[in-house]
Amino acid sequence: MRPLTLYSEPFARTGNIAGEGFRRLLGRPALGLLQTVIREALQNSVDAASPGNGVEVKLRYRVLGGEQLEQFRTLAFSDLPPGVAEQEDVEAETPRSLRSVLGEDKLGIFEIADFNTSGLGGPTRADAVSEGEELDFVNFLRNVGAARDTNLGGGTYGYGKTSLYALSRCSTIMADSQTTFAGQPVRRIMGCHLGNAFEDDSEGLPKRYTGRHWWGRDDGEGGVDPLEGQEAVHLACALGFPERDEARTGTTIAIIAPHVDDNADLPSDLVEALLWNFWPRMCATTPHGKRLRITLEIHGEEIPLPAPEQFPPLDLFARALELARAGKGKEIRSQKPKALLGNLAIVHGLCSPRSEIARKDESLIPRQSSHIALMRPVELVVRYQPGEAYPDDRLEWAGVFICSDETEIERAFADAEPPAHDDWSPDMLPKGRQKTFVNVALREIRQEAQTFVLPKQANSRTEEKGPSVAETATKLGKLLGQTSSRGPGRVARPGGGARRKKISISPPRFIRLETVDGQRTAIFEADLKNDGSKPGMLLHATPQLVIDGSLEDAADLPPGYTVTLLDMSLNGDTAPPGGIRIGHKGGNVVCRVTMPEDAAVGIKFTFDEGETA
CATH class of the missing domain: 2.60.40 (Immunoglobulin-like)
Structure with missing residues (x-):
């Protein structure tokens, strides 16, 4: 089997984006890097699903060594870019050189594979015109910052993909996709590395390169196309990628040498990130066409994923989601201009004991929930709005806000998301109706989050001080059947004649x-x-x-x-x-x-x- 061929991108006369510039496009998301990657990858998987079909996703972490590693090096990366060997990290944020990573005794690989999705279809060259074909392949592996083209989709296809490279210690990924092009099934494999811009004179003439590199098959014009057909099937098998055939369309993204702590916490970190971000698509009440079925494998062992309904406090969030879907929560409206912005549902209950996963230090899962999950109709969590918790820690509450699927309103919330899709930022929008929609919704949601436990008096026009937390805790204690009326901050006095x-x-x-x-x-x-x-x-x-x-x-x-x-x-x-x-x-x-x-x-x-x- 022939190894893949390397192509290093030279700067064009009109200019290009350098590899280090591409890596910085993601900015600094509020989430951790592993959580950002999982969110971005699974959002793209959801967007790539055909209507009415649920998506299957497999996350796998494996470590290669010995003959397996040697075969991986030989077939995928036998040819390395010139100048890459000198790109050792001199700063904390500079990636390791690909050569040094491949020279280690062990090589970790983190794979995110989706099934029942469209795969990376369309033409393989960015300058090709192909009417009626999606540009998924070139938008993912060639172009930078392509606009979102999925109606009610989860993300802006392009920018967030830089998180995949950021998770790699050597900024390198491989893509294996079963898809269609011109109405015919096709298998494709290509590797990509984001290095730093460099100069090289190996061809006798000094030349500047962007630092972007691809591995595929020589296209006969000085570049490379992805490896395709049966040759791609055989290479995927040799590299150990998840099995798929023409009936199991989709894509596997392999992140080479990922920044993950390969220790006892890795399974719980992944389970937590999946549940906290994708529970709306994993609930028993989620329609089949929206259902996200996820399997997780680490070192050959499958890690079970609990159902959201059995993983407090997601059980409360799941109940709130049902109400919000049915429009049975509170309607959030804008008055000028008049518009229904979405539906907010909040439920409360006993604070159930947490899973062992959620009891670790720095867990994503709150010990006492008092949060509202914000989402668009695609039902992917954007972020959680914190609110006022019950003073009695035996009680907790959870809410869900789903913005309207009316085109102008849904577009306003989508456009308010930064590249990492982890917030709604009205300042990203120009002054006008859409900015007003997002501002009003966020203001009303924050108000509900702060007043759900202690509702404000509707007709109050004074600025009197509200009851203290101690007094409120005392009242709740009585209502919950406590035997003593002694509340926080109240000290028993000796004597007084009481027996x-x-x-x-x-x-x-x-x-x-x-x-x-x-x-x-x-x-x-x-x-x-x-x-x-x-x-x-x-x-x-x-x-x-x-x-x-x-x-x-x-x-x-x-x-x-x-x-x-x-x-x-x-x-x-x-x-x-x-x-x-x-x-x-x-x-x-x-x-x-x-x-x-x-x-x-x-x-x-x-x-x-x-x-x-």
């Missing part, structure tokens, strides 16, 4: 969720203190529904919102339905309460004398 309680029970603590006979069930526990002075006293537990932070009695609940106490135990001994006769015992009280799908529950403890605990 200290000898029998008491602590506020209930939410422990976890379980499924019992197909029913979501919340587990609570509390601590009973008992001096034995009233052995005949009964302890009762009453389940209640939490609505907007307050507890509602079971008698007031609408159909479908019934909560039931399954059982209660003291130190492991299950109590009869009438309650626990405390006798001389104290210790751990555990209650199991059924929980409706779209609500939170709480527990109120009382003793048989009518005293609220």
Whole structure:
């Protein structure tokens, strides 16, 4: 099998963009580099899906060594650009030389492969005119900064791809694509490297080069085209790229020597980045034509991805997404000019225990959610707007805002996104209707995020100071059934004639969720203190529904919102339905309460004398 042929781009008389300039196009995204790459690559995969077809994506990290590495070097990079050997990194941001990276004993490769997408089709030369054909190949591998051409798509095709090169320690990628051109299936492979501009006189005449290099097959005119046909199929197999055939169209992007920490945190970092950014496309309620099916493989081992509904707080976000999709949230409107800008839905519930993935330091997943996910109708998260959290950390909330799919409005939000697609920046828009749309929406969303927990009085015209956090926490504590009215910042005073309680029970603590006979069930526990002075006293537990932070009695609940106490135990001994006769015992009280799908529950403890605990 013949190795790929190298082509180094010379500067044209009219000028070109140098490789180092191309690398800087992405700017400095707010997200980490690995998260930026995953977002950019999967957004492009979603945009490349045919209407009505869900996308499959496989992310794989592998390390080559020995014969595998030697074969990879020989077939893909036997010919290296002149001058590249001297491009050792002298600054932290300068990439390593390709020659030095390939000379190491091990070579890491991070692959992002999509299936059921259109692949990199169209002509392979940037100056070719081809009516009726998309320009995906040249826009991805040849051109710089091509405009977005996907209606309601996820990204501006071109600029964000520089993140792929930035993730490589040697700014090098390879693309393997099964696609169509002129109505016929075709397989294509090409490599690309972004180096620094340099001069070379190996041909007898000094010449300046941009630092952009491609590996493919000699086109007979001094350049290279991608390797195509059966030769491309055989090379893909030899290089170990994911298998595909004419029925499995799509593209594999292989990032050579990626900047990733190959340690125990890599699987959780990838799982977290995928879920936090793409959960709307992974929910059970996502229509088949929008569904994103992702597999993750590291060192040959498949890493399971939990469903968003089973990964708090994404379960709350998933419920909010359903409401926003159906237009059942709050309508966000502009008055001048009049327009419906989108729909905002917020739900709340108990703060469920986090997965081990989300408990690590510097996790993307908040320990207590109080955020609104911002997205366009393509349902890819742009960013999260933080808001005011519940003072009681047993409660949390999550919201989703989807902008309108009306052409002018959706275009306004799309154009407000920077190259990394990680924000809505109205300052990027010229003065006019579109800028107003984005400004008004962001203002209203921020207002909702800050006031959801403590709504402002609608008719308030004064500037009186609101209640302190301590007072609010105290009130919420009472509403959630706590036994003591003592709130944060309130100190008990000695004396005063009040007799200290000898029998008491602590506020209930939410422990976890379980499924019992197909029913979501919340587990609570509390601590009973008992001096034995009233052995005949009964302890009762009453389940209640939490609505907007307050507890509602079971008698007031609408159909479908019934909560039931399954059982209660003291130190492991299950109590009869009438309650626990405390006798001389104290210790751990555990209650199991059924929980409706779209609500939170709480527990109120009382003793048989009518005293609220």
